[in-house]
Amino acid sequence: MIPTELQQLWKEVTSSHTAEEIASNNHSSLDLSTTCVSSSAPSKTSLIINPHASTNGQLSVHTPKRESLSHEEHSHSHPLYGHGVCKWPGCEAVCEDFQSFLKHLNNEHALDDRSTAQCRVQMQVVQQLELQLAKDKERLQAMMTHLHVKSTEPKATPQPLNLVSSVTLSKTASEASPQSLPHTPTTPTTPITPVIQGPSVITTTSMHNVEPIRRRCPNKYNVAISSADLAQNQEFYKNAEVRPPFTYASLIRQAILESPEKQLTLNEIYNWFTRMFAYFRRNAATWKNAVRHNLSLHKCFVRVENVKGAVWTVDELEFQKRRPQKISGNPSLIKNIQTSHTYCTPLNAALQASMADNSIPLYTTASMGNPTLGNLANAMREDLNGAMEHTNSNESDSSPGRSPMQAMHPVHVKEEPLDPDENEGPLSLVTTANHSPDFDHDRDYEDEPVNEDIE
DNA sequence: AACCTCATAAACAAGA
DNA sequence: TTCTTGTTTATGAGGT
Numbered sequence: 001m002i003p004t005e006l007q008q009l010w011k012e013v014t015s016s017h018t019a020e021e022i023a024s025n026n027h028s029s030l031d032l033s034t035t036c037v038s039s040s041a042p043s044k045t046s047l048i049i050n051p052h053a054s055t056n057g058q059l060s061v062h063t064p065k066r067e068s069l070s071h072e073e074h075s076h077s078h079p080l081y082g083h084g085v086c087k088w089p090g091c092e093a094v095c096e097d098f099q100s101f102l103k104h105l106n107n108e109h110a111l112d113d114r115s116t117a118q119c120r121v122q123m124q125v126v127q128q129l130e131l132q133l134a135k136d137k138e139r140l141q142a143m144m145t146h147l148h149v150k151s152t153e154p155k156a157t158p159q160p161l162n163l164v165s166s167v168t169l170s171k172t173a174s175e176a177s178p179q180s181l182p183h184t185p186t187t188p189t190t191p192i193t194p195v196i197q198g199p200s201v202i203t204t205t206s207m208h209n210v211e212p213i214r215r216r217c218p219n220k221y222n223v224a225i226s227s228a229d230l231a232q233n234q235e236f237y238k239n240a241e242v243r244p245p246f247t248y249a250s251l252i253r254q255a256i257l258e259s260p261e262k263q264l265t266l267n268e269i270y271n272w273f274t275r276m277f278a279y280f281r282r283n284a285a286t287w288k289n290a291v292r293h294n295l296s297l298h299k300c301f302v303r304v305e306n307v308k309g310a311v312w313t314v315d316e317l318e319f320q321k322r323r324p325q326k327i328s329g330n331p332s333l334i335k336n337i338q339t340s341h342t343y344c345t346p347l348n349a350a351l352q353a354s355m356a357d358n359s360i361p362l363y364t365t366a367s368m369g370n371p372t373l374g375n376l377a378n379a380m381r382e383d384l385n386g387a388m389e390h391t392n393s394n395e396s397d398s399s400p401g402r403s404p405m406q407a408m409h410p411v412h413v414k415e416e417p418l419d420p421d422e423n424e425g426p427l428s429l430v431t432t433a434n435h436s437p438d439f440d441h442d443r444d445y446e447d448e449p450v451n452e453d454i455e
Numbered sequence: 456a457a458c459c460t461c462a463t464a465a466a467c468a469a470g471a
Numbered sequence: 472t473t474c475t476t477g478t479t480t481a482t483g484a485g486g487t
Contacts, residue, residue: 247461266476290462296478303477310476 080105234276241278248287248294249319251277252301256314263304263311266292 080086081101086093088109095101109115237244244251255272256264264272270288273280280287295301300318304311 249461286463289464292475292477293463293479294461295476 078105080109237277237279238275239278241282243279244277248290249298249300252291252294252312253314253319256301256312263306263313265309265311266295269295269312 078098078101080088081095081098084094084096086095086101086104086108088105093104093108095104233244236242246254251273252269255269255276256262258272259268269291270284273287273291274284295303295312298318300315300321302313302315304313
């Protein structure tokens with residue numbers, strides 16, 4: 001790739017005025033696999049995408065010398081530098097001072113295939129986020145308009161004004177839209193209009209199946225979650241009602257291993273689930289049953305009688321014994337990974353995951369001021385890199401620490417049957433969107449729906 | 456096609 | 472009696 005190509009792409013991205021325009025942009029379906037294997041164009045020129053330049057559509061292409069004279073560097077601040085760490089996607093190299101950062105930037109992130117591909121991916125991230133922002137703005141406008149109309153229009157049919165009416169607002173609005181997609185109780189933040197598909201392999205519609213389909217994340221299984229994995233996504237999963245792409249067994253194990261004494265009571269495991277995952281703050285009866293079921297079923301979970309009752313511990317040996325899963329999935333997707341794995345796909349996967357997920361409006365909202373996207377992307381990147389290592393090593397890697405597809409799979413969203421008692425989708429948007437990161441950890445989440453409405 | 460893993464549902468028992 | 476905890480079985484989806 002050459003700088004002009006990037007410039008052109010960047011201009012197209014930033015000059016798009018509406019979501020529709022962006023969506024109709026051919027580049028929204030860029031094939032990263034081709035992007036990343038483009039002919040090498042070694043250059044000493046480093047290319048800096050300045051996020052602040054997005055307002056005027058400028059793409060800065062600097063030579064190292066020019067770069068050293070840029071404004072940011074004079075002020076010793078740089079969008080790609082903070083807290084002594086290089087913030088280039090996937091880098092995080094520690095740079096003790098600004099000068100060493102500059103040196104690092106010029107050495108490690110020069111204009112080469114890798115950097116340009118990363119730029120391209122970042123562009124797509126930005127593009128998708130802007131697209132989503134436009135959609136959310138539109139929705140907000142519609143909601144406000146709707147509320148205004150509602151509040152001013154004469155009440156022809158007097159109905160009890162309760163939570164239901166407000167809760168169902170977005171639902172009715174959604175239903176009114178011909179483009180609306182079916183809702184499921186667990187997809188409360190479904191956009192009123194479908195997310196326009198960019199390069200994502202996952203279609204939005206596929207995420208909105210009315211049927212109570214239990215989706216499986218083929219390679220999330222037998223995954224030993226590292227603390228780092230979870231920590232990086234922690235804020236995301238704490239706030240977004242997104243099913244974590246890990247098995248119950250992995251999550252239980254993680255819960256137990258995170259405890260100081262490496263042992264937890266059942267109730268403490270429950271609390272960990274609800275504390276760490278917004279997703280598990282609902283349908284408690286279901287997942288709690290699953291937790292108990294898993295504890296009993298898997299040999300790797302050992303029940304130990306304690307002074308304070310029974311606690312559960314993990315038998316690591318047994319856990320490791322479990323059969324590893326092989327990489328699988330859409331062949332073309334895999335091909336994409338394989339051709340672009342080291343620096344393209346992880347971010348793209350993160351993008352896909354975040355964009356494909358039903359909770360994307362929430363996600364975008366929640367991510368304001370939170371580095372959740374970055375964290376997610378980083379986690380995905382790490383996972384995917386691990387996955388590629390896994391694949392390349394002929395799957396002989398017995399380390400269960402990483403699951404190949406775990407990184408590229410969309411964030412797992414359970415689709416549940418429409419249960420009249422659980423029909424809380426729209427409300428969940430509210431509760432979750434308003435959910436504070438400082439979640440009350442000790443609160444015990446009971447089976448009762450967040451919202452006891454609804455008809 | 457057979458087998459496996461996993462999620463989910465549900466029945467049941469024991470104990471607080 | 473009710474709830475929690477724990478065990479077990481069954482079923483279906485999806486992958487190998």
